[in-house]
Amino acid sequence: MRGRIVLIALLLFINLFLLIRLIWSDQGIFAYLELKNRYDVLQQKIDGVDGKSLDLSQEIRKLKSDKGYQEKIVRERMNFVKKDELLYIFPEENTNPRGEGVDEQEN
Numbered sequence: 001m002r003g004r005i006v007l008i009a010l011l012l013f014i015n016l017f018l019l020i021r022l023i024w025s026d027q028g029i030f031a032y033l034e035l036k037n038r039y040d041v042l043q044q045k046i047d048g049v050d051g052k053s054l055d056l057s058q059e060i061r062k063l064k065s066d067k068g069y070q071e072k073i074v075r076e077r078m079n080f081v082k083k084d085e086l087l088y089i090f091p092e093e094n095t096n097p098r099g100e101g102v103d104e105q106e107n
Helices: 002-024 029-065 067-078 102-106
Strands: none
Touching: 002 029, 029 067
């Protein structure tokens, strides 16, 4: 009888040890959940980069093959104009026009 109680106590101790190890060890449930969250975040970043890569690939393809698209991009980004055209560049709304702010700095 006493041997049976010792065996049950030993088995309970082993089960308790394994349960604690399963939950709180470096390879336990909490570590698994943390790794799963990191995996999900990285997978979302990869999906975003894949989408951006696809967009850039399509733009490269357009720039190589479509002369109208090339002209549009050059005119928008580099402010090129055709012969006999005038280009008007307006200041951005968030910048101060000339003369404003000078009086404030002197005070």
